[in-house]
Amino acid sequence: FVMAKRTGSKSWRSKNYAFEFVNSINEVVQNETMCEVKNAPWHTLIIDESTDITVHKMLVLYIKYREENNVNHKTVFGGIIQLTACTAQDIVQAITQFYTKHELDMERMVMLTSDGASVMLGKHNGVAALLKRKIPHLTEQHCVAHREDLGIDDAWKDVPLMRDVETFLRTVYSTFSRSTVKRGKLEDLANVLDEDALSFRPLSEVRWLSHHQAVNAVLRNYTVLEEYCKRESSDNRDPVANYCYKKLTDSNFKVTLTALGDVLGELAHLCLSFQRCNLTVMEGHCLARAKIEKLRSQYLTEEKDVKWSDRVIEAMRASSAHGKNTSEIIRVIRKLCEHLDARFPEDELKEWSAFDIEALNSDISFDYGAADIATLAKKYEAILHPPHSVEVINSEYFDFKYIMRHKLKHGSISTFSDMVAATLKCEELKHISQLVDICATFQASSADCA
Numbered sequence: 001f002v003m004a005k006r007t008g009s010k011s012w013r014s015k016n017y018a019f020e021f022v023n024s025i026n027e028v029v030q031n032e033t034m035c036e037v038k039n040a041p042w043h044t045l046i047i048d049e050s051t052d053i054t055v056h057k058m059l060v061l062y063i064k065y066r067e068e069n070n071v072n073h074k075t076v077f078g079g080i081i082q083l084t085a086c087t088a089q090d091i092v093q094a095i096t097q098f099y100t101k102h103e104l105d106m107e108r109m110v111m112l113t114s115d116g117a118s119v120m121l122g123k124h125n126g127v128a129a130l131l132k133r134k135i136p137h138l139t140e141q142h143c144v145a146h147r148e149d150l151g152i153d154d155a156w157k158d159v160p161l162m163r164d165v166e167t168f169l170r171t172v173y174s175t176f177s178r179s180t181v182k183r184g185k186l187e188d189l190a191n192v193l194d195e196d197a198l199s200f201r202p203l204s205e206v207r208w209l210s211h212h213q214a215v216n217a218v219l220r221n222y223t224v225l226e227e228y229c230k231r232e233s234s235d236n237r238d239p240v241a242n243y244c245y246k247k248l249t250d251s252n253f254k255v256t257l258t259a260l261g262d263v264l265g266e267l268a269h270l271c272l273s274f275q276r277c278n279l280t281v282m283e284g285h286c287l288a289r290a291k292i293e294k295l296r297s298q299y300l301t302e303e304k305d306v307k308w309s310d311r312v313i314e315a316m317r318a319s320s321a322h323g324k325n326t327s328e329i330i331r332v333i334r335k336l337c338e339h340l341d342a343r344f345p346e347d348e349l350k351e352w353s354a355f356d357i358e359a360l361n362s363d364i365s366f367d368y369g370a371a372d373i374a375t376l377a378k379k380y381e382a383i384l385h386p387p388h389s390v391e392v393i394n395s396e397y398f399d400f401k402y403i404m405r406h407k408l409k410h411g412s413i414s415t416f417s418d419m420v421a422a423t424l425k426c427e428e429l430k431h432i433s434q435l436v437d438i439c440a441t442f443q444a445s446s447a448d449c450a
Helices: 002-007 012-039 088-101 127-132 144-158 160-177 180-192 209-220 222-235 239-248 251-274 281-299 310-317 322-343 350-355 370-379 390-409 416-425 432-441
Strands: 043-051 057-066 073-082 109-114 139-142
Touching: 012 057, 012 073, 043 073, 043 088, 057 088, 057 432, 073 088, 088 127, 109 127, 109 432, 139 144, 144 160, 144 251, 144 281, 144 322, 160 180, 160 209, 160 239, 160 251, 160 322, 180 222, 209 222, 209 251, 222 239, 239 251, 251 281, 251 310, 251 322, 281 322, 281 350, 281 416, 350 370, 350 432, 370 390, 370 432, 390 416, 390 432, 416 432
Parallel strands: 043 109, 109 139
Antiparallel strands: 043 057, 057 073
């Protein structure tokens, strides 16, 4: 497409040449990385559908694996496949052909990570369900970043005031994005008031990080924007400016917007953490649960015990009815926690809690995790090297627990990744290390594909 752009041609022939050029580069990258993947004991396949500028349906593939003789996992670009259709059967066929072409063993796929579209994760006929018929031990993972977006979206829709906020944000953005004259006036006014004028941000329908950016831009421009709308409303009788001015001078609205900025800031931080490369399922779940608990502890307590930020307290002081000012934003936070709870349930990891570093660092019984390890050993017995009995793995798990607990106590390890590396290096844990390695190979997010 770069080639077509440089030649100034809009013909399909130029675009096809460009597509062939991209494919040739794609082929070189694939050949270099697939040899490593081929030798890895197991891997996670991360996929996402996309559409290029020629409206071709594409399937983007990334693979997470660990190289031989290396304790670190990495995620690499696998390739882009042009799809003939977007049904689950067509996607599975494309994946199968990809594996055959690169001589990859599908049995070594331990997890499929994707967005939550029904074509991907449909219970009976989704891509994951169809692949499970070929790979019984396969686990599907709904991308944690997508889950957070959906949880926020559900909470946002439940509260009418949030739709009012969204209308305001879209109005402000469209006002200044479509008119250089209005942008110029705002910047001139900012200079007069000795304030910074930041660009207003658009709202994305599927990326809630954009809502944080949009709210933050309004809050940073609040004084300048309020004065601009006041002048345009009185001098030019601008109805849009008049609408915005009424909102900006409504103390209830300002408190809501300021508090919302804090909450969306917390969620934006979580979203960025979810996009971290090689994020494991254990780490992703821990981050989500921690954020839910933090929001509940900070906001969903007795009204007098709510921990508002300084800027929210300042906005509240300018208003008379404190309870009324915060009731709707509290309702949003409560709905948000409820929806995130449903999408990140406490028991989501089930038997993998046997490797929960927080649990291992606490007082655990001798039998802790034994039943879970037996379940995991049975599930993955076909791909363990070499196959060994549940008794052997369970016996080794008892040693694993207390070795890791000792390392945690003395600070030689502190994170899940540290624990994985320590286990893989320990000769006495060579059997249980395979299950730990599988858990570390799991990928929580499909952000690399986005």
